[in-house]
Amino acid sequence: xxxxRGIEKRYDAVVACNNASLRVAPGEIRALLGSxxxxxxxxxxxxxxxxxxxxxxxxxxxxxxxxxxGEDARRLGISAALQDLSLVPTMSVVDNILLGVEPMGRFxxxxxxxxxDDAMALxxxxxxxxDPEVYVQTLMPSAQSMVEVAKAVYMKPRLLLLDExxxxxxxxxxxxxxxxxHELKAQGTAIVYVTHRMxxxxxxxxxxxxxxxxxxxxDVKTNEVTxxxxxxxxxxxxxxxxAAHEVHHMAPEAREVVLEAEHIAIYPKVRDIxxxxxxxxxxxxxxxxGQGQPEFIRALFGAIRPEAGTIRYLGEEVHFRSPADAxxxxxxxxxxxxxxxxxxxxxxxxxxxxxxxAARGMTFAYLSAKVVxxxxxxxxxxxxxxAGSIYNPANSLSGGNxxxxxxxxxxxxxPTLLLLDDPTKGVDVHSRREIxxxxxxxxxxxxxxxxxxSENEELLDLADRIYVFYEGRxxxxxxxxxxxxxxxVAAMMGLxxxxxxxxxxxxxx
Amino acid sequence: xxxxxxxxxxxxxxxPAFMGFSLFxxxxxxxxxxxxxxxxxxxxxxxxxxxxxxxxxxxxxxxxPLLISGTLDIAIGIQLAMVNVVSVMVFQQxxxxxxxxxxxxxxASLVVSVFCWFLVSVLxxxxxxxxxxxxxxxxxxxxxVMPSPQGRIPDAFYKTYDMRLGGFFPFSxxxxxxxxxxxxxxxxxxxxxxxxxxxxxPRNAFAAGIDPVWVQFQAFMIKGVITGLAGIALTLMTxxxxxxxxxxxxxxxxxxxxxxxxxFGGWGSMACAVFGTGFLVLIQNTVYYxxxxxxxxxxxxxxxxxxxxxxxxxxxxxGLLMTIVTAKGQREALRQGFVRQFKRRERLGD
Numbered sequence: 001x002x003x004x005r006g007i008e009k010r011y012d013a014v015v016a017c018n019n020a021s022l023r024v025a026p027g028e029i030r031a032l033l034g035s036x037x038x039x040x041x042x043x044x045x046x047x048x049x050x051x052x053x054x055x056x057x058x059x060x061x062x063x064x065x066x067x068x069x070g071e072d073a074r075r076l077g078i079s080a081a082l083q084d085l086s087l088v089p090t091m092s093v094v095d096n097i098l099l100g101v102e103p104m105g106r107f108x109x110x111x112x113x114x115x116x117d118d119a120m121a122l123x124x125x126x127x128x129x130x131d132p133e134v135y136v137q138t139l140m141p142s143a144q145s146m147v148e149v150a151k152a153v154y155m156k157p158r159l160l161l162l163d164e165x166x167x168x169x170x171x172x173x174x175x176x177x178x179x180x181x182h183e184l185k186a187q188g189t190a191i192v193y194v195t196h197r198m199x200x201x202x203x204x205x206x207x208x209x210x211x212x213x214x215x216x217x218x219d220v221k222t223n224e225v226t227x228x229x230x231x232x233x234x235x236x237x238x239x240x241x242x243a244a245h246e247v248h249h250m251a252p253e254a255r256e257v258v259l260e261a262e263h264i265a266i267y268p269k270v271r272d273i274x275x276x277x278x279x280x281x282x283x284x285x286x287x288x289x290g291q292g293q294p295e296f297i298r299a300l301f302g303a304i305r306p307e308a309g310t311i312r313y314l315g316e317e318v319h320f321r322s323p324a325d326a327x328x329x330x331x332x333x334x335x336x337x338x339x340x341x342x343x344x345x346x347x348x349x350x351x352x353x354x355x356x357x358a359a360r361g362m363t364f365a366y367l368s369a370k371v372v373x374x375x376x377x378x379x380x381x382x383x384x385x386x387a388g389s390i391y392n393p394a395n396s397l398s399g400g401n402x403x404x405x406x407x408x409x410x411x412x413x414x415p416t417l418l419l420l421d422d423p424t425k426g427v428d429v430h431s432r433r434e435i436x437x438x439x440x441x442x443x444x445x446x447x448x449x450x451x452x453x454s455e456n457e458e459l460l461d462l463a464d465r466i467y468v469f470y471e472g473r474x475x476x477x478x479x480x481x482x483x484x485x486x487x488x489v490a491a492m493m494g495l496x497x498x499x500x501x502x503x504x505x506x507x508x509x
Numbered sequence: 510x511x512x513x514x515x516x517x518x519x520x521x522x523x524x525p526a527f528m529g530f531s532l533f534x535x536x537x538x539x540x541x542x543x544x545x546x547x548x549x550x551x552x553x554x555x556x557x558x559x560x561x562x563x564x565x566x567x568x569x570x571x572x573x574p575l576l577i578s579g580t581l582d583i584a585i586g587i588q589l590a591m592v593n594v595v596s597v598m599v600f601q602q603x604x605x606x607x608x609x610x611x612x613x614x615x616x617a618s619l620v621v622s623v624f625c626w627f628l629v630s631v632l633x634x635x636x637x638x639x640x641x642x643x644x645x646x647x648x649x650x651x652x653x654v655m656p657s658p659q660g661r662i663p664d665a666f667y668k669t670y671d672m673r674l675g676g677f678f679p680f681s682x683x684x685x686x687x688x689x690x691x692x693x694x695x696x697x698x699x700x701x702x703x704x705x706x707x708x709x710x711p712r713n714a715f716a717a718g719i720d721p722v723w724v725q726f727q728a729f730m731i732k733g734v735i736t737g738l739a740g741i742a743l744t745l746m747t748x749x750x751x752x753x754x755x756x757x758x759x760x761x762x763x764x765x766x767x768x769x770x771x772x773f774g775g776w777g778s779m780a781c782a783v784f785g786t787g788f789l790v791l792i793q794n795t796v797y798y799x800x801x802x803x804x805x806x807x808x809x810x811x812x813x814x815x816x817x818x819x820x821x822x823x824x825x826x827x828g829l830l831m832t833i834v835t836a837k838g839q840r841e842a843l844r845q846g847f848v849r850q851f852k853r854r855e856r857l858g859d
Contacts, residue, residue, distance in 0.1 A: 048716060049716070050712070050715070050716055069715065069718070069720075070715050070716040070717055070718045070719075071718035071719075071720070073718075074717075074718040075718075080716070082716075085713075086712075086713040086716045086717065087710075087713065088705065088706045088709035088710045088713055088714065088775060089709065089710070090705065090708075090709040090772075090774075090775040090776050091702075091705050091706060091709055091775070095702050095705070095706075098702075099702060099706055099714075099717045099719070100703075100717040100718040100719055102699055102702060104699070107694075108698050108699075109694070109697040109698055110697055110698060110699060110701070110702065112697070133520065134523075135523070137843070138523075138843060140847060140850055141847070151717075267847060267848050268847075307848050
């Protein structure tokens with residue numbers, strides 16, 4: 001019996017887990033469910049020894065244990081297959097599977113023959129058709145996921161953690177995996193299975209622990225609950241799938257199309273996405289994490305080149321080679337990854353605000369200090385940014401004000417199209433409201449805004465229409481009367497799409 | 510049989526050493542042509558090739574475990590001088606046998622390696638900067654130990670170093686040979702897997718129960734031993750002590766390693782180091798003989814050695830460029846392959 005009690009994990013002000021618990025018995029397959037940021041991956045990482053909790057205890061067969069490293073986890077018989085993979089891409093398949101638990105031969109040398117035999121046996125069992133000597137980086141993403149599973153299974157764990165391992169797998173591969181899980185279950189392995197695919201959860205899991213914003217809210221048997229109840233626990237909303245996939249377009253002649261993306265594909269995340277944005281409209285992009293939203297937005301901005309599909313901007317087809325091309329065509333981009341993609345933390349507030357405008361115009365054009373100062377002071381006033389002085393470094397501001405700074409930088413340029421990728425991630429409620437107000441004002445003045453967000457309330461409050469992404473496709477477009485929390489949740493879980501697929505399959509048969 | 514050879518070649522073609530191997534073979538053929546096979550393969554030429562370049566070869570080999578485990582030490586060159594200085598001074602001042610001197614030199618090299626490991630792995634200072642400052646620290650110690658070039662080692666030692674075993678095999682080649690054998694043994698132990706995992710992705714290595722700091726310690730110790738051997742080889746070659754020599758070996762060994770196909774972290778092998786150094790050494794050799802051919806062929810043609818260096822360094826630069834361009838090409842080909850496979854699957858109606 002493995003048990004986690006009262007687990008708490010904070011990253012500064014952000015709470016990942018708060019009084020979370022999890023129990024799993026030998027021979028049990030337990031689903032760990034939750035929507036974005038509910039803390040399920042954190043729980044897995046704590047058990048795998050990658051994250052140390054701030055509080056709480058872990059018990060194995062009633063005995064308290066501490067897990068401080070991957071080595072501790074392994075010694076306790078815990079192994080994990082992680083969502084973002086724990087493989088070393090520059091090592092061969094066999095070396096990856098056996099890493100840390102190589103069979104030893106004479107003179108302290110690794111038994112190469114046994115290694116290869118063991119790896120081959122495991123790969124055959126998982127029906128992975130590859131040479132065990134090739135580098136992992138040359139494998140298809142789905143094969144990499146299978147190798148990740150093989151690595152976790154090889155050490156014959158007592159507790160096996162699977163964090164969204166099926167995301168990159170195809171249906172036949174998922175079935176092979178399930179066969180293996182059934183075998184392991186019969187041998188008495190405890191399994192924790194994290195997924196966002198509800199159909200898989202009902203198929204393979206006996207019990208489910210459901211988390212919401214870092215807390216464990218329910219502990220159920222999968223054959224005693226309905227999907228609606230589980231979604232209710234996950235989101236606090238009852239799903240209403242009926243009309244979610246109906247596409248509500250506004251009368252096209254009424255408004256001018258600013259951006260039209262057709263059949264965009266960026267393998268492997270984005271499969272086929274079409275989206276339209278009209279002048280003066282706020283278009284929301286919703287969905288669970290990792291359904292292709294960031295890649296799609298960056299493709300619109302020229303930071304990633306899509307493998308297929310066309311983008312039409314203001315009536316003409318465009319192929320941006322770099323973000324600079326997009327900026328020159330009056331497109332702005334604000335990222336929620338403040339530190340990585342938006343801020344120059346050591347430069348002054350004024351310079352940060354001016355950065356967007358500096359990107360336009362001639363490289364060696366003369367720029368007086370007064371221009372920068374006036375521009376920055378006007379922006380600070382308009383957007384209520386709380387800063388000691390415009391000459392203080394940007395990292396002296398609070399997170400919310402830094403984000404307002406990024407928003408101000410682009411809005412001051414008055415772009416035709418503004419793209420935002422989860423702009424209010426980790427931003428306090430007050431600043432968030434202020435950012436929403438600014439965005440709404442801009443839209444009213446005729447700016448087109450496309451905003452991706454992991455927060456449902458934000459999308460429902462702000463967006464005129466919401467495109468919901470599921471597995472790299474649009475699973476629903478909500479607008480007007482269909483823009484309800486229930487339908488949003490249903491589309492996020494892919495329920496609408498599941499229905500569509502069922503219809504398609506029926507037609508084919 | 511043919512099929513087996515073809516498969517083995519295909520596999521070799523994908524290893525990191527292939528690029529360095531190709532460059533090495535290219536310049537080897539060039540050198541043989543320019544110098545004529547008879548002269549190139551003469552026992553004398555072979556012997557001088559090895560005895561002059563074994564210190565550089567060993568330095569690159571010492572750099573290899575560091576690069577594989579995702580770190581580096583550019584102060585490695587001046588550490589050769591440290592081994593040299595300590596060995597000669599212990600021999601000269603304490604009046605002990607030169608073997609004791611070598612042992613002390615080796616110890617000094619290990620101590621510096623541990624210090625560098627502490628800065629880079631434990632304190633996590635950027636390896637480039639930390640080891641750059643280490644150059645000045647080591648140089649300072651060298652001058653304290655031996656204020657000016659001096660000393661002389663017994664004739665027997667450097668004569669042995671220049672000896673040809675069985676009339677052909679250069680004695681100096683024993684050094685890299687021993688290191689290679691030891692290294693290939695280590696690669697077959699668990700350490701051989703861990704070092705690549707730590708260099709390739711420290712987080713995932715940690716998740717697999719490997720301690721990255723400890724593995725890097727082991728890498729630094731191996732580097733210390735090989736650097737010690739390189740310093741001993743340098744002492745045997747020069748037969749005297751000089752506190753300020755060898756500094757250039759640090760950057761030269763790094764470029765040799767990169768040309769040979771080693772990457773920064775988890776990519777490459779000891780073979781890369783050998784081929785990369787071979788390329789570097791032979792290109793200089795070739796350019797030297799090429800210019801002396803020209804001097805003979807064209808009456809009145811003379812050039813300074815600066816011109817020779819310029820030509821050989823331009824070729825080395827082109828080699829580096831080629832390594833980088835092919836690596837980029839490989840990545841792009843791989844990505845395109847993925848996209849094609851995805852499209853095929855989508856089309857098949859998955």
